[in-house]
Amino acid sequence: MVTKLKEVDVVIVGLGWTGGILAKELTEAGLKVVALERGAQRSPENDYSLPNIRDELRYVVRHDLMQNTARDTITVRNNPQQDSLPMRRLGSFLPGEVVGGSAVHWSGHTWRWTDMEFKVRSNYEERYGKKSIPEDMTIQDWGISYAELEPYYDRFEYTAAVSGKAGNIGGKIQAGGNVFEAPRAREYPLPPLTPILASEIFTNAAREAGYHPFPRPSANASQSYTNPDGSKFGACQYCGYCQRFGCEANAKGSPHITVIPIAMRNPNFELRTNAWVTKVLKASDGKRVTGVTYTNVLNGEEFEQPATIVLLCAYAINNVHLMLLSDIGTPYDPVTQKGVIGKNYCYQTGATATLFFEGKHFNPFMNAGGSNASIDDFHANWDFDRAPHNFVGGYVVAGGFNTALPIGYRPMPSGTPQWGSDWKRATAKWYQTAMVINASGSVMANRYNCFDLDPTYRNAFGLPLMRMTFDYKDNEHKMGGHAAKVINDIAKSMNPTKLNPASARTDPWTVVPYQSTHNTGGTIMGTNPRDSALNKYLQSWDCHNLFVIGANAFPHNSAYNPTGPVGALAYWTADAIKNKYLKNPGPLVQA
Amino acid sequence: MKDASSKDAADKPATPKGSGFDRRDFLKTAVVGGAAAAGSTAAIVAPEVAQAQQAAPAAPATPTGYAFLNLDEAAFVEALVDHMIPADEVSPKGTDLGVNIYIDHALAGAWGKGDRLYMQGPWKLGAPSQGYQLPLTPAQLYRAGIEATNAHCRKTYGKTFDRIEDAQRQEVLVGLSTSKIVFDGGLPVRVFWTTLYQTVVEGMYSDPIYGGNRNKAGWAIIGFPGVIAVHHDDVEKYRGKPFPNKPVGIADMS
Ligand SMILES: Cc1cc2nc3c(=O)[nH]c(=O)nc-3n(C[C@H](O)[C@H](O)[C@H](O)COP(=O)(O)OP(=O)(O)OC[C@H]3O[C@@H](n4cnc5c(N)ncnc54)[C@H](O)[C@@H]3O)c2cc1C
Ligand code: SF4
Numbered sequence: 001m002v003t004k005l006k007e008v009d010v011v012i013v014g015l016g017w018t019g020g021i022l023a024k025e026l027t028e029a030g031l032k033v034v035a036l037e038r039g040a041q042r043s044p045e046n047d048y049s050l051p052n053i054r055d056e057l058r059y060v061v062r063h064d065l066m067q068n069t070a071r072d073t074i075t076v077r078n079n080p081q082q083d084s085l086p087m088r089r090l091g092s093f094l095p096g097e098v099v100g101g102s103a104v105h106w107s108g109h110t111w112r113w114t115d116m117e118f119k120v121r122s123n124y125e126e127r128y129g130k131k132s133i134p135e136d137m138t139i140q141d142w143g144i145s146y147a148e149l150e151p152y153y154d155r156f157e158y159t160a161a162v163s164g165k166a167g168n169i170g171g172k173i174q175a176g177g178n179v180f181e182a183p184r185a186r187e188y189p190l191p192p193l194t195p196i197l198a199s200e201i202f203t204n205a206a207r208e209a210g211y212h213p214f215p216r217p218s219a220n221a222s223q224s225y226t227n228p229d230g231s232k233f234g235a236c237q238y239c240g241y242c243q244r245f246g247c248e249a250n251a252k253g254s255p256h257i258t259v260i261p262i263a264m265r266n267p268n269f270e271l272r273t274n275a276w277v278t279k280v281l282k283a284s285d286g287k288r289v290t291g292v293t294y295t296n297v298l299n300g301e302e303f304e305q306p307a308t309i310v311l312l313c314a315y316a317i318n319n320v321h322l323m324l325l326s327d328i329g330t331p332y333d334p335v336t337q338k339g340v341i342g343k344n345y346c347y348q349t350g351a352t353a354t355l356f357f358e359g360k361h362f363n364p365f366m367n368a369g370g371s372n373a374s375i376d377d378f379h380a381n382w383d384f385d386r387a388p389h390n391f392v393g394g395y396v397v398a399g400g401f402n403t404a405l406p407i408g409y410r411p412m413p414s415g416t417p418q419w420g421s422d423w424k425r426a427t428a429k430w431y432q433t434a435m436v437i438n439a440s441g442s443v444m445a446n447r448y449n450c451f452d453l454d455p456t457y458r459n460a461f462g463l464p465l466m467r468m469t470f471d472y473k474d475n476e477h478k479m480g481g482h483a484a485k486v487i488n489d490i491a492k493s494m495n496p497t498k499l500n501p502a503s504a505r506t507d508p509w510t511v512v513p514y515q516s517t518h519n520t521g522g523t524i525m526g527t528n529p530r531d532s533a534l535n536k537y538l539q540s541w542d543c544h545n546l547f548v549i550g551a552n553a554f555p556h557n558s559a560y561n562p563t564g565p566v567g568a569l570a571y572w573t574a575d576a577i578k579n580k581y582l583k584n585p586g587p588l589v590q591a
Numbered sequence: 592m593k594d595a596s597s598k599d600a601a602d603k604p605a606t607p608k609g610s611g612f613d614r615r616d617f618l619k620t621a622v623v624g625g626a627a628a629a630g631s632t633a634a635i636v637a638p639e640v641a642q643a644q645q646a647a648p649a650a651p652a653t654p655t656g657y658a659f660l661n662l663d664e665a666a667f668v669e670a671l672v673d674h675m676i677p678a679d680e681v682s683p684k685g686t687d688l689g690v691n692i693y694i695d696h697a698l699a700g701a702w703g704k705g706d707r708l709y710m711q712g713p714w715k716l717g718a719p720s721q722g723y724q725l726p727l728t729p730a731q732l733y734r735a736g737i738e739a740t741n742a743h744c745r746k747t748y749g750k751t752f753d754r755i756e757d758a759q760r761q762e763v764l765v766g767l768s769t770s771k772i773v774f775d776g777g778l779p780v781r782v783f784w785t786t787l788y789q790t791v792v793e794g795m796y797s798d799p800i801y802g803g804n805r806n807k808a809g810w811a812i813i814g815f816p817g818v819i820a821v822h823h824d825d826v827e828k829y830r831g832k833p834f835p836n837k838p839v840g841i842a843d844m845s
Contacts, residue, residue, distance in 0.1 A: 054818035431813035510720035
């Protein structure tokens, strides 16, 4: 039996970064908001505290803060010919399952994506001609502009305590920042983090090579800080336990120390934890949604929560899953290329070199989530001519460390034995004396990379798992080759004692090991309902009182981490609801 | 580092005595303070707490014994970890590090029983890119893998893994790690080896509260400081310089 509850103004599914931002903004606008979060409440005082938070086995290896795949997972295959099989435990990506979502255990790298992405097809066609884009590459313009988003990036960066150095303020290039970034209205709220040795020597080598290194902007507060909402941050301790851990110093920009507590203090807000949303309910005319159903995972009880507005904020992958389960919009078919729900799933790629320097002390346990120096010469730099290399997109190269803990990080020159005394000696010798340079590369949409419902496997609620079909294509392989060469040239110029060179990745995408939680697409934004699921306000083209917020809205994936635009779009959507939708409920863009 | 057993005490949780002082409350207050002021987080205080507790009088050694492994399996695991981690100038041997105890606890516990593992069929081997696909919990996999490895050893050398010569053990591990050995009965060698290897590494480098990394001797190999991680000032101070190697574990601060 399903218990029907009293209608509220807004129901938010999932309380991570996007859900937290919308909860704060909409309760402040006077709306009655209920958030349904499948995970439990955890707190910095009780859970992200010393000494227990410093536990690599529990948080990194056993995924303590993350989605429990015994209850819900996806099935995976590299191509439509393969049998899709369940991802039986987490690996490649690690979505969160607590109040605060993945944003509790993220690293904080915060980038601004620009018109280079938002106008991707137009840009490439204009500069390189229509033929430069392979036929199966389904990239398209996003229907939004950097100028529209700039104030919302600013808002997110100031909320999340981003430390960095501007490279372009109002069109004026700033020394020390990313000279390729789009103009920003003002500096970052906090100065960059203190560089560690690895990022320092990478910076010098990159500059020598003629590139433009800068400190990676990151939501790790370089100093204590109070954000515009009054949320307080401690100074980052370079604790070395950043990604996959809650921050003990309250220095990491996360919703559970910013927007969520503010919403919690507002009488308009109610949070229900352990509440697993299973479906969004459609009205009989199919033009609106009426609320959601959810299960209390503590006792299995089912509820219907009616709402005037439904916001899906359940993380990119889960948002798409809920759309498919709720039968909203037309599912995408890669054969006919009709339909939109499930379309353009993208991920990221990369290449890594490890450099060994006899006699150096890198202290790889001393770093912040964002203590990297980066170069953007092969990504945001539109002057970098892609024609001779024949790929679309680009990559960012970085040197430094982020969370180099000993179960997972023990660099050794290739050819070192895997056990025995020589192995131990090599472990002892190189842990302190190695560093890495890596590239993070964009992935362009491809017609065969997509989501649909799995025909065979089900989750703990008896619902079909979502099926992910994904692999890297020739475009990414070529880009990987280019990145590997750039990395290796920089690495060699640094004269390491030994080098494990970077190489282009050409093997299929695999569910192990961890790569990044930068999954994008599936319900993409765009200019019309024929080729996108959402309009530029992340409003469903099909049901106007449904908004789907997260990286699910990205039509392709950039070289940058996603949360800058995810956060900015959350504020942008909040404003669109407050200032436009409430006044005149209906489609905000005419189809 | 040579006499590992006499240092067991350092891994025992030490409770502050007679102070009426609730550490949880202390840490909670300190964290709140840390949020407000630069460079004064709980962690700044914590090393002192840790040091005070390290100096606490020795408690009796942790009792050992197996919760999951049967006699054959225990013999296998002990031989395995002592072969992979021999005693030398770098560290004590695997059993003196407690790696066998770590593995036993891990297999007996939630992880070994398949916690967080999606265990619904149908079952297919799939491609390596699809990850773990066996209808076995880690404990069941370990059990079947040890049995299959011992069967291979009996067939090849006439004895189980724990009774063969060192050079023969080496041969077996090379065979497992390169999938040159093929198990009768269909258990995929690659999957067993990956799990085996991962657990040995975890037993060396996870916090000593899990039974391995005894006396933090695993961390000492690489100079990893453990839970102490308040480096706001150290970033400058120790840039390019060795950091004092006195690792602290969770129990030292609990
Ligand atoms: C290890 C790691 C490192 C990362 N580092 C970076 C980085 O450096 N830079 C960057 O830009 N990004 C990074 N990310 C990604 C970043 O965390 C996400 O982009 C961001 O948190 C997305 O916000 P969201 O609101 O969409 O989802 P989340 O923050 O994940 O919140 C979603 C919430 O929805 C809940 N939920 C899901 N399904 C349901 C359901 N059916 N019912 C109820 N609740 C549900 C979840 O439990 C979760 O709490 C990282 C992620 C990880 C895991
Ligand atoms: S590195 Fe800094 S921001 Fe990250 S968890 Fe540690 S103290 Fe917090």
